[in-house]
Amino acid sequence: MAGTGVFSDILDGDVYKYYADGEWKKSSSGKTVAIINPSTRKTQYKVQACTQEEVNKVMESAKTAQKSWAKTPLWKRAELLHKAAAILKEHKAPIAECLVKEIAKPAKDAITEVVRSGDLISYTAEEGVRILGEGKFLVSDSFPGNQRTKYCLTSKIPLGVILAIPPFNYPVNLAASKIAPALIAGNSLVLKPPTQGAVSALHMVHCFHLAGFPKGLISCVTGKGSEIGDFLTMHPGVNCISFTGGDTGITISKKAGMIPLQMELGGKDACIVLEDADLDLVAANIIKGGFSYSGQRCTAVKVVLVMESVADVLVEKLKAKVVKLTVGAPEDDCDITPVVSESSANFIEGLVKDAKEKGATFCQEYKRDGNLIWPLLLDNVRPDMRIAWEEPFGPVLPVIRINSIEEGIHHCNASNFGLQGCVFTKDVNKAILISDAMETGTVQINSAPARGPDHFPFQGLKDSGIGSQGVTNSINMMTKIKSTVINLPTPSYTMG
Numbered sequence: 178m179a180g181t182g183v184f185s186d187i188l189d190g191d192v193y194k195y196y197a198d199g200e201w202k203k204s205s206s207g208k209t210v211a212i213i214n215p216s217t218r219k220t221q222y223k224v225q226a227c228t229q230e231e232v233n234k235v236m237e238s239a240k241t242a243q244k245s246w247a248k249t250p251l252w253k254r255a256e257l258l259h260k261a262a263a264i265l266k267e268h269k270a271p272i273a274e275c276l277v278k279e280i281a282k283p284a285k286d287a288i289t290e291v292v293r294s295g296d297l298i299s300y301t302a303e304e305g306v307r308i309l310g311e312g313k314f315l316v317s318d319s320f321p322g323n324q325r326t327k328y329c330l331t332s333k334i335p336l337g338v339i340l341a342i343p344p345f346n347y348p349v350n351l352a353a354s355k356i357a358p359a360l361i362a363g364n365s366l367v368l369k370p371p372t373q374g375a376v377s378a379l380h381m382v383h384c385f386h387l388a389g390f391p392k393g394l395i396s397c398v399t400g401k402g403s404e405i406g407d408f409l410t411m412h413p414g415v416n417c418i419s420f421t422g423g424d425t426g427i428t429i430s431k432k433a434g435m436i437p438l439q440m441e442l443g444g445k446d447a448c449i450v451l452e453d454a455d456l457d458l459v460a461a462n463i464i465k466g467g468f469s470y471s472g473q474r475c476t477a478v479k480v481v482l483v484m485e486s487v488a489d490v491l492v493e494k495l496k497a498k499v500v501k502l503t504v505g506a507p508e509d510d511c512d513i514t515p516v517v518s519e520s521s522a523n524f525i526e527g528l529v530k531d532a533k534e535k536g537a538t539f540c541q542e543y544k545r546d547g548n549l550i551w552p553l554l555l556d557n558v559r560p561d562m563r564i565a566w567e568e569p570f571g572p573v574l575p576v577i578r579i580n581s582i583e584e585g586i587h588h589c590n591a592s593n594f595g596l597q598g599c600v601f602t603k604d605v606n607k608a609i610l611i612s613d614a615m616e617t618g619t620v621q622i623n624s625a626p627a628r629g630p631d632h633f634p635f636q637g638l639k640d641s642g643i644g645s646q647g648v649t650n651s652i653n654m655m656t657k658i659k660s661t662v663i664n665l666p667t668p669s670y671t672m673g
Contacts, residue, residue, distance in 0.1 A: 199392030215281040215515040224399040236414035242393030243365035258302035261388035266295035275377040281514040294353040305361030324668035333656035335363035337416030348374025355419040358651035440643040444596025447589040450483040454601035460494035466625025467574040476626040482585040515548035525571035595638030597626035
Protein backbone atom coordinates (compact mmCIF):
# COMPACT_ATOMS: atom_id res chain seq x y z
CA MET A 178 0.00 0.00 0.00
CA ALA A 179 0.98 3.62 -0.49
CA GLY A 180 3.06 5.12 2.32
CA THR A 181 3.92 1.75 3.85
CA GLY A 182 6.84 -0.68 3.68
CA VAL A 183 9.80 0.91 1.90
CA PHE A 184 7.70 4.07 1.52
CA SER A 185 6.98 4.52 5.23
CA ASP A 186 9.67 7.21 5.55
CA ILE A 187 7.78 9.60 3.29
CA LEU A 188 4.67 9.71 5.48
CA ASP A 189 4.22 11.49 8.81
CA GLY A 190 0.87 10.59 10.33
CA ASP A 191 -1.53 11.33 7.49
CA VAL A 192 0.67 13.94 5.75
CA TYR A 193 3.29 13.17 3.14
CA LYS A 194 6.68 14.88 3.55
CA TYR A 195 8.68 16.78 0.98
CA TYR A 196 12.18 15.72 -0.13
CA ALA A 197 15.33 17.83 0.27
CA ASP A 198 19.01 17.18 1.08
CA GLY A 199 18.44 13.46 0.74
CA GLU A 200 15.86 13.48 3.57
CA TRP A 201 12.10 13.46 3.96
CA LYS A 202 11.03 16.57 5.84
CA LYS A 203 8.05 18.35 7.34
CA SER A 204 7.53 21.95 6.31
CA SER A 205 8.10 24.67 8.87
CA SER A 206 4.85 26.27 7.65
CA GLY A 207 2.82 23.74 9.60
CA LYS A 208 0.32 23.88 6.73
CA THR A 209 -0.80 21.17 4.34
CA VAL A 210 -2.45 20.92 0.95
CA ALA A 211 -5.36 18.53 0.53
CA ILE A 212 -5.54 16.21 -2.46
CA ILE A 213 -9.11 15.40 -3.43
CA ASN A 214 -10.01 11.95 -4.76
CA PRO A 215 -11.88 12.66 -8.04
CA SER A 216 -14.15 9.67 -7.49
CA THR A 217 -15.23 10.30 -3.89
CA ARG A 218 -14.66 14.09 -3.99
CA LYS A 219 -13.23 13.75 -0.47
CA THR A 220 -9.70 14.37 0.81
CA GLN A 221 -7.56 11.35 -0.04
CA TYR A 222 -4.06 12.59 0.84
CA LYS A 223 -2.31 15.60 2.33
CA VAL A 224 1.09 17.01 1.39
CA GLN A 225 3.36 19.66 2.87
CA ALA A 226 2.82 23.32 2.00
CA CYS A 227 6.46 24.33 1.56
CA THR A 228 7.61 27.88 2.19
CA GLN A 229 9.69 30.20 0.02
CA GLU A 230 12.55 29.90 2.48
CA GLU A 231 12.48 26.13 2.09
CA VAL A 232 12.60 26.61 -1.68
CA ASN A 233 15.68 28.81 -1.23
CA LYS A 234 17.42 26.09 0.77
CA VAL A 235 16.51 23.48 -1.84
CA MET A 236 17.97 25.63 -4.61
CA GLU A 237 21.19 26.17 -2.70
CA SER A 238 21.57 22.44 -2.05
CA ALA A 239 20.80 21.67 -5.69
CA LYS A 240 23.50 24.08 -6.86
CA THR A 241 26.10 22.55 -4.56
CA ALA A 242 25.18 18.95 -5.39
CA GLN A 243 25.28 19.62 -9.12
CA LYS A 244 28.93 20.65 -9.02
CA SER A 245 29.94 17.27 -7.62
CA TRP A 246 27.51 15.34 -9.81
CA ALA A 247 28.98 16.92 -12.96
CA LYS A 248 32.29 15.27 -12.04
CA THR A 249 30.64 11.85 -11.69
CA PRO A 250 31.56 9.52 -14.59
CA LEU A 251 28.83 8.95 -17.15
CA TRP A 252 28.78 5.21 -16.53
CA LYS A 253 28.16 5.83 -12.83
CA ARG A 254 25.28 8.23 -13.54
CA ALA A 255 23.77 5.63 -15.86
CA GLU A 256 24.24 2.87 -13.29
CA LEU A 257 22.26 4.80 -10.68
CA LEU A 258 19.50 5.57 -13.17
CA HIS A 259 19.19 1.89 -14.06
CA LYS A 260 18.96 1.10 -10.36
CA ALA A 261 16.22 3.69 -9.81
CA ALA A 262 14.30 2.30 -12.79
CA ALA A 263 14.44 -1.22 -11.39
CA ILE A 264 13.24 -0.05 -7.95
CA LEU A 265 10.40 1.92 -9.55
CA LYS A 266 9.18 -1.10 -11.50
CA GLU A 267 9.56 -3.36 -8.48
CA HIS A 268 7.23 -1.11 -6.47
CA LYS A 269 4.76 -0.35 -9.23
CA ALA A 270 1.70 -1.47 -7.23
CA PRO A 271 1.68 1.19 -4.46
CA ILE A 272 2.55 3.94 -6.94
CA ALA A 273 -0.24 2.82 -9.26
CA GLU A 274 -2.58 2.84 -6.25
CA CYS A 275 -1.80 6.53 -5.77
CA LEU A 276 -2.53 7.25 -9.44
CA VAL A 277 -5.91 5.57 -9.11
CA LYS A 278 -6.87 7.55 -6.00
CA GLU A 279 -5.33 10.92 -6.91
CA ILE A 280 -6.23 11.29 -10.57
CA ALA A 281 -8.77 8.48 -11.14
CA LYS A 282 -6.53 6.71 -13.64
CA PRO A 283 -7.85 3.23 -14.47
CA ALA A 284 -5.90 0.61 -12.49
CA LYS A 285 -4.45 -1.15 -15.52
CA ASP A 286 -3.31 2.14 -17.08
CA ALA A 287 -1.77 3.21 -13.77
CA ILE A 288 0.44 0.12 -13.68
CA THR A 289 1.38 0.71 -17.32
CA GLU A 290 2.43 4.29 -16.55
CA VAL A 291 4.81 3.21 -13.79
CA VAL A 292 6.40 0.41 -15.84
CA ARG A 293 6.70 2.68 -18.87
CA SER A 294 8.44 5.27 -16.69
CA GLY A 295 11.00 2.72 -15.54
CA ASP A 296 11.67 1.77 -19.15
CA LEU A 297 12.04 5.45 -20.04
CA ILE A 298 14.60 6.01 -17.28
CA SER A 299 16.69 3.04 -18.40
CA TYR A 300 16.51 4.03 -22.06
CA THR A 301 17.60 7.56 -21.16
CA ALA A 302 20.58 6.22 -19.22
CA GLU A 303 21.74 4.21 -22.23
CA GLU A 304 21.10 6.98 -24.73
CA GLY A 305 22.83 9.54 -22.52
CA VAL A 306 26.02 7.50 -22.33
CA ARG A 307 26.12 7.40 -26.14
CA ILE A 308 25.19 11.05 -26.79
CA LEU A 309 27.30 12.61 -24.05
CA GLY A 310 30.23 10.27 -24.64
CA GLU A 311 30.89 11.88 -28.00
CA GLY A 312 32.17 15.32 -28.91
CA LYS A 313 33.28 17.09 -32.06
CA PHE A 314 36.69 17.89 -33.47
CA LEU A 315 36.89 20.78 -35.94
CA VAL A 316 39.84 22.19 -37.84
CA SER A 317 40.18 25.81 -38.91
CA ASP A 318 41.14 25.43 -42.56
CA SER A 319 37.65 24.29 -43.57
CA PHE A 320 36.62 27.97 -43.43
CA PRO A 321 37.91 30.19 -46.26
CA GLY A 322 41.05 32.20 -45.54
CA ASN A 323 42.32 29.98 -42.71
CA GLN A 324 45.28 27.66 -42.38
CA ARG A 325 45.12 24.62 -40.14
CA THR A 326 46.37 26.40 -37.05
CA LYS A 327 43.37 25.84 -34.76
CA TYR A 328 41.86 22.64 -33.39
CA CYS A 329 38.41 23.01 -31.80
CA LEU A 330 37.14 20.40 -29.33
CA THR A 331 33.44 20.60 -28.43
CA SER A 332 31.48 18.72 -25.79
CA LYS A 333 28.10 18.93 -24.07
CA ILE A 334 28.10 20.21 -20.50
CA PRO A 335 25.23 20.47 -17.96
CA LEU A 336 23.15 23.61 -17.54
CA GLY A 337 23.01 23.46 -13.73
CA VAL A 338 19.71 23.27 -11.84
CA ILE A 339 16.67 22.04 -13.78
CA LEU A 340 13.16 22.88 -12.55
CA ALA A 341 10.70 20.16 -13.62
CA ILE A 342 6.95 20.73 -13.49
CA PRO A 343 4.88 17.77 -14.75
CA PRO A 344 1.07 17.73 -15.21
CA PHE A 345 -1.62 15.86 -13.29
CA ASN A 346 -2.49 13.39 -16.05
CA TYR A 347 0.92 11.66 -16.14
CA PRO A 348 2.59 12.75 -12.88
CA VAL A 349 5.01 9.80 -12.87
CA ASN A 350 5.83 9.36 -16.55
CA LEU A 351 6.14 13.04 -17.40
CA ALA A 352 8.23 13.61 -14.28
CA ALA A 353 10.53 10.75 -15.28
CA SER A 354 10.83 12.20 -18.79
CA LYS A 355 12.34 15.32 -17.23
CA ILE A 356 14.30 13.82 -14.33
CA ALA A 357 16.24 11.17 -16.24
CA PRO A 358 17.60 13.44 -19.02
CA ALA A 359 18.54 16.09 -16.48
CA LEU A 360 20.48 13.67 -14.29
CA ILE A 361 22.30 11.77 -17.03
CA ALA A 362 23.42 15.12 -18.45
CA GLY A 363 25.01 16.10 -15.13
CA ASN A 364 22.36 18.48 -13.84
CA SER A 365 20.60 18.57 -10.48
CA LEU A 366 16.83 18.64 -10.44
CA VAL A 367 14.05 20.28 -8.44
CA LEU A 368 10.62 18.70 -8.97
CA LYS A 369 7.40 20.60 -8.33
CA PRO A 370 4.68 17.99 -8.85
CA PRO A 371 1.07 18.89 -9.59
CA THR A 372 -1.22 18.90 -6.57
CA GLN A 373 -3.30 16.09 -8.09
CA GLY A 374 -0.55 13.54 -8.61
CA ALA A 375 1.84 14.83 -5.95
CA VAL A 376 1.78 11.67 -3.82
CA SER A 377 2.45 9.48 -6.86
CA ALA A 378 5.43 11.69 -7.67
CA LEU A 379 6.71 11.59 -4.09
CA HIS A 380 6.67 7.79 -4.18
CA MET A 381 8.61 7.88 -7.45
CA VAL A 382 11.20 10.27 -5.98
CA HIS A 383 11.70 7.85 -3.10
CA CYS A 384 12.78 5.24 -5.65
CA PHE A 385 15.61 7.59 -6.67
CA HIS A 386 16.43 8.03 -2.99
CA LEU A 387 16.62 4.27 -2.50
CA ALA A 388 18.88 4.00 -5.54
CA GLY A 389 21.50 6.08 -3.71
CA PHE A 390 21.69 9.37 -5.60
CA PRO A 391 23.77 12.03 -3.81
CA LYS A 392 22.08 14.29 -1.27
CA GLY A 393 20.66 17.50 -2.69
CA LEU A 394 20.82 16.30 -6.29
CA ILE A 395 17.10 15.60 -6.45
CA SER A 396 14.51 17.57 -4.51
CA CYS A 397 10.73 17.50 -4.50
CA VAL A 398 8.79 20.44 -3.10
CA THR A 399 5.02 20.46 -2.69
CA GLY A 400 2.72 23.35 -1.96
CA LYS A 401 0.30 25.87 -3.32
CA GLY A 402 1.13 27.39 -6.67
CA SER A 403 -0.08 30.75 -5.38
CA GLU A 404 2.62 30.69 -2.69
CA ILE A 405 5.64 29.04 -4.33
CA GLY A 406 4.74 28.79 -8.04
CA ASP A 407 6.11 32.10 -9.29
CA PHE A 408 8.84 31.98 -6.68
CA LEU A 409 10.11 28.72 -8.17
CA THR A 410 9.84 29.66 -11.83
CA MET A 411 11.45 33.06 -11.33
CA HIS A 412 14.11 31.84 -8.89
CA PRO A 413 17.62 33.01 -9.86
CA GLY A 414 18.99 29.58 -9.00
CA VAL A 415 17.03 27.89 -11.80
CA ASN A 416 19.00 27.35 -15.03
CA CYS A 417 16.29 25.65 -17.09
CA ILE A 418 12.55 24.94 -16.84
CA SER A 419 10.81 21.88 -18.27
CA PHE A 420 7.06 22.31 -17.95
CA THR A 421 4.10 20.28 -19.16
CA GLY A 422 0.60 21.60 -18.57
CA GLY A 423 -1.84 24.25 -19.71
CA ASP A 424 -1.65 27.94 -20.49
CA THR A 425 0.13 28.55 -17.18
CA GLY A 426 3.21 27.73 -19.25
CA ILE A 427 2.71 30.89 -21.31
CA THR A 428 2.81 32.96 -18.13
CA ILE A 429 5.93 31.10 -16.98
CA SER A 430 7.60 31.73 -20.34
CA LYS A 431 7.02 35.47 -20.04
CA LYS A 432 8.48 35.64 -16.53
CA ALA A 433 11.31 33.13 -16.66
CA GLY A 434 14.11 35.31 -18.03
CA MET A 435 17.11 34.20 -20.10
CA ILE A 436 17.07 30.47 -19.44
CA PRO A 437 16.22 27.55 -21.74
CA LEU A 438 12.58 26.49 -21.71
CA GLN A 439 10.94 23.21 -22.64
CA MET A 440 7.19 23.70 -22.77
CA GLU A 441 4.30 21.44 -23.78
CA LEU A 442 1.05 23.29 -23.29
CA GLY A 443 -1.80 21.22 -24.70
CA GLY A 444 -3.50 20.88 -28.03
CA LYS A 445 -6.70 20.69 -30.04
CA ASP A 446 -5.60 17.66 -32.03
CA ALA A 447 -7.58 17.34 -35.24
CA CYS A 448 -8.43 14.07 -36.99
CA ILE A 449 -8.96 14.56 -40.73
CA VAL A 450 -10.85 11.70 -42.39
CA LEU A 451 -10.91 11.41 -46.21
CA GLU A 452 -13.43 9.52 -48.36
CA ASP A 453 -11.12 6.58 -49.05
CA ALA A 454 -10.23 5.95 -45.39
CA ASP A 455 -10.76 2.56 -43.74
CA LEU A 456 -13.67 3.66 -41.56
CA ASP A 457 -13.38 0.69 -39.18
CA LEU A 458 -9.75 1.65 -38.55
CA VAL A 459 -10.77 5.30 -38.18
CA ALA A 460 -13.53 4.53 -35.68
CA ALA A 461 -11.29 2.33 -33.53
CA ASN A 462 -8.58 5.00 -33.42
CA ILE A 463 -10.98 7.84 -32.70
CA ILE A 464 -12.51 5.96 -29.77
CA LYS A 465 -9.09 5.08 -28.39
CA GLY A 466 -7.63 8.50 -29.14
CA GLY A 467 -10.61 10.52 -27.97
CA PHE A 468 -11.79 8.65 -24.90
CA SER A 469 -8.86 6.83 -23.27
CA TYR A 470 -8.29 8.22 -19.77
CA SER A 471 -11.57 10.09 -20.28
CA GLY A 472 -9.99 12.34 -22.90
CA GLN A 473 -7.60 13.89 -20.36
CA ARG A 474 -4.55 13.71 -22.61
CA CYS A 475 -2.77 16.45 -24.50
CA THR A 476 -2.63 14.12 -27.49
CA ALA A 477 -6.27 13.05 -27.35
CA VAL A 478 -8.32 13.42 -30.52
CA LYS A 479 -10.11 16.71 -29.78
CA VAL A 480 -12.01 17.31 -33.04
CA VAL A 481 -12.98 15.04 -35.94
CA LEU A 482 -13.01 16.67 -39.39
CA VAL A 483 -14.70 14.17 -41.69
CA MET A 484 -15.66 14.45 -45.33
CA GLU A 485 -19.43 14.82 -45.66
CA SER A 486 -19.74 11.86 -48.03
CA VAL A 487 -18.61 9.37 -45.36
CA ALA A 488 -19.70 11.23 -42.24
CA ASP A 489 -22.98 9.36 -41.69
CA VAL A 490 -21.28 5.97 -41.87
CA LEU A 491 -18.43 7.02 -39.57
CA VAL A 492 -20.74 8.57 -36.98
CA GLU A 493 -22.81 5.38 -36.83
CA LYS A 494 -19.65 3.30 -36.29
CA LEU A 495 -18.54 5.70 -33.54
CA LYS A 496 -21.94 5.58 -31.83
CA ALA A 497 -21.82 1.78 -31.80
CA LYS A 498 -18.43 1.87 -30.07
CA VAL A 499 -19.25 4.65 -27.61
CA VAL A 500 -22.12 2.63 -26.09
CA LYS A 501 -19.67 -0.19 -25.36
CA LEU A 502 -17.37 2.02 -23.27
CA THR A 503 -17.57 1.14 -19.59
CA VAL A 504 -18.20 4.01 -17.19
CA GLY A 505 -17.39 4.01 -13.49
CA ALA A 506 -14.62 3.73 -10.90
CA PRO A 507 -10.93 3.60 -11.82
CA GLU A 508 -10.48 0.70 -9.40
CA ASP A 509 -12.79 -1.31 -11.69
CA ASP A 510 -10.65 -0.50 -14.76
CA CYS A 511 -13.51 1.31 -16.45
CA ASP A 512 -12.85 3.05 -19.77
CA ILE A 513 -14.40 6.30 -18.58
CA THR A 514 -13.58 7.43 -15.03
CA PRO A 515 -14.20 10.73 -13.20
CA VAL A 516 -12.34 13.75 -14.54
CA VAL A 517 -9.73 15.18 -12.22
CA SER A 518 -11.74 17.89 -10.47
CA GLU A 519 -15.13 19.52 -10.12
CA SER A 520 -13.86 22.64 -11.86
CA SER A 521 -12.80 20.51 -14.85
CA ALA A 522 -16.22 18.86 -14.95
CA ASN A 523 -17.92 22.25 -14.79
CA PHE A 524 -15.77 23.56 -17.65
CA ILE A 525 -16.62 20.54 -19.80
CA GLU A 526 -20.31 20.98 -19.02
CA GLY A 527 -20.09 24.61 -20.12
CA LEU A 528 -18.78 23.51 -23.51
CA VAL A 529 -21.58 20.96 -23.82
CA LYS A 530 -24.28 23.51 -22.95
CA ASP A 531 -22.89 25.96 -25.48
CA ALA A 532 -22.98 23.28 -28.19
CA LYS A 533 -26.56 22.36 -27.31
CA GLU A 534 -27.73 25.97 -27.41
CA LYS A 535 -26.15 26.39 -30.86
CA GLY A 536 -27.67 23.27 -32.37
CA ALA A 537 -25.13 20.45 -32.20
CA THR A 538 -26.52 16.93 -32.59
CA PHE A 539 -26.18 14.89 -29.39
CA CYS A 540 -25.45 11.27 -30.33
CA GLN A 541 -25.95 10.28 -26.69
CA GLU A 542 -27.78 11.86 -23.79
CA TYR A 543 -25.50 14.12 -21.76
CA LYS A 544 -25.08 12.56 -18.34
CA ARG A 545 -23.02 13.63 -15.33
CA ASP A 546 -22.69 12.42 -11.75
CA GLY A 547 -20.26 14.55 -9.76
CA ASN A 548 -16.94 14.44 -11.61
CA LEU A 549 -18.04 11.49 -13.73
CA ILE A 550 -19.15 12.46 -17.23
CA TRP A 551 -20.47 9.81 -19.59
CA PRO A 552 -18.82 9.70 -23.06
CA LEU A 553 -20.49 12.05 -25.51
CA LEU A 554 -20.20 12.38 -29.27
CA LEU A 555 -21.39 15.67 -30.74
CA ASP A 556 -22.24 15.66 -34.47
CA ASN A 557 -22.86 18.61 -36.81
CA VAL A 558 -20.63 20.88 -34.74
CA ARG A 559 -20.03 24.27 -36.33
CA PRO A 560 -17.09 26.68 -36.01
CA ASP A 561 -19.18 29.12 -33.94
CA MET A 562 -19.34 26.61 -31.08
CA ARG A 563 -16.74 26.74 -28.29
CA ILE A 564 -16.17 22.97 -28.46
CA ALA A 565 -14.86 23.43 -32.02
CA TRP A 566 -11.83 25.33 -30.67
CA GLU A 567 -11.43 24.86 -26.92
CA GLU A 568 -9.72 21.88 -25.34
CA PRO A 569 -12.31 20.06 -23.17
CA PHE A 570 -9.87 17.63 -21.51
CA GLY A 571 -12.79 15.29 -20.99
CA PRO A 572 -14.85 12.57 -22.69
CA VAL A 573 -16.65 14.85 -25.14
CA LEU A 574 -15.75 14.69 -28.83
CA PRO A 575 -17.01 17.06 -31.55
CA VAL A 576 -17.51 16.00 -35.18
CA ILE A 577 -17.33 18.68 -37.87
CA ARG A 578 -18.41 17.74 -41.39
CA ILE A 579 -16.24 19.17 -44.16
CA ASN A 580 -16.61 19.37 -47.94
CA SER A 581 -12.95 19.57 -48.93
CA ILE A 582 -9.47 18.73 -47.73
CA GLU A 583 -8.68 22.44 -47.74
CA GLU A 584 -11.55 23.08 -45.32
CA GLY A 585 -10.13 20.51 -42.89
CA ILE A 586 -6.62 21.92 -43.09
CA HIS A 587 -7.95 25.45 -42.62
CA HIS A 588 -9.81 24.50 -39.43
CA CYS A 589 -6.76 22.71 -38.06
CA ASN A 590 -4.45 25.64 -38.78
CA ALA A 591 -6.89 28.29 -37.53
CA SER A 592 -6.45 26.92 -34.00
CA ASN A 593 -4.06 28.65 -31.63
CA PHE A 594 -2.82 25.15 -30.77
CA GLY A 595 -0.47 23.05 -32.87
CA LEU A 596 0.52 19.93 -30.94
CA GLN A 597 -0.48 16.91 -33.03
CA GLY A 598 -2.99 15.87 -35.65
CA CYS A 599 -3.84 12.82 -37.70
CA VAL A 600 -4.94 11.95 -41.23
CA PHE A 601 -6.79 8.85 -42.38
CA THR A 602 -6.53 7.92 -46.05
CA LYS A 603 -5.27 5.09 -48.24
CA ASP A 604 -3.55 7.60 -50.54
CA VAL A 605 -0.04 8.11 -49.16
CA ASN A 606 0.59 11.06 -51.49
CA LYS A 607 -2.43 12.93 -50.12
CA ALA A 608 -1.41 11.99 -46.59
CA ILE A 609 2.04 13.52 -47.01
CA LEU A 610 0.68 16.68 -48.64
CA ILE A 611 -1.86 17.15 -45.84
CA SER A 612 0.77 16.40 -43.21
CA ASP A 613 3.05 19.06 -44.66
CA ALA A 614 0.19 21.58 -44.68
CA MET A 615 -0.90 20.97 -41.07
CA GLU A 616 0.66 23.40 -38.59
CA THR A 617 1.32 20.86 -35.86
CA GLY A 618 4.43 19.43 -34.24
CA THR A 619 3.53 15.87 -35.26
CA VAL A 620 1.09 14.35 -37.73
CA GLN A 621 0.09 10.71 -37.39
CA ILE A 622 -0.95 8.96 -40.61
CA ASN A 623 -3.66 6.31 -40.16
CA SER A 624 -3.36 6.33 -36.36
CA ALA A 625 -4.55 8.48 -33.48
CA PRO A 626 -2.20 11.11 -31.99
CA ALA A 627 0.22 9.78 -29.37
CA ARG A 628 3.26 10.99 -27.44
CA GLY A 629 5.08 7.68 -27.47
CA PRO A 630 7.18 5.79 -27.90
CA ASP A 631 9.02 8.01 -25.46
CA HIS A 632 12.17 8.30 -27.57
CA PHE A 633 10.27 9.88 -30.48
CA PRO A 634 10.51 13.68 -30.80
CA PHE A 635 7.49 15.39 -29.25
CA GLN A 636 6.86 19.07 -29.81
CA GLY A 637 4.16 21.63 -30.46
CA LEU A 638 3.82 24.74 -32.59
CA LYS A 639 2.14 28.03 -31.70
CA ASP A 640 0.57 27.98 -28.20
CA SER A 641 1.27 24.27 -27.84
CA GLY A 642 4.82 24.75 -26.72
CA ILE A 643 8.49 25.66 -26.99
CA GLY A 644 11.27 23.27 -27.87
CA SER A 645 11.08 19.53 -28.34
CA GLN A 646 10.87 16.54 -26.00
CA GLY A 647 11.77 12.90 -26.48
CA VAL A 648 14.81 11.27 -24.88
CA THR A 649 17.51 12.58 -27.23
CA ASN A 650 16.01 16.05 -27.58
CA SER A 651 15.59 16.42 -23.83
CA ILE A 652 19.19 15.44 -23.13
CA ASN A 653 20.43 17.91 -25.72
CA MET A 654 18.12 20.63 -24.43
CA MET A 655 19.44 20.20 -20.88
CA THR A 656 23.03 20.71 -21.94
CA LYS A 657 25.02 23.43 -23.68
CA ILE A 658 28.07 23.34 -25.92
CA LYS A 659 31.52 24.00 -24.49
CA SER A 660 34.42 24.61 -26.90
CA THR A 661 38.15 24.40 -26.28
CA VAL A 662 40.40 25.74 -29.05
CA ILE A 663 44.05 24.67 -29.38
CA ASN A 664 46.10 27.27 -31.25
CA LEU A 665 49.19 26.04 -33.12
CA PRO A 666 52.21 28.26 -33.91
CA THR A 667 52.37 26.90 -37.47
CA PRO A 668 49.89 25.12 -39.72
CA SER A 669 49.79 21.34 -39.26
CA TYR A 670 48.28 18.91 -41.74
CA THR A 671 47.77 15.21 -41.10
CA MET A 672 50.30 13.20 -43.18
CA GLY A 673 51.43 16.51 -44.68
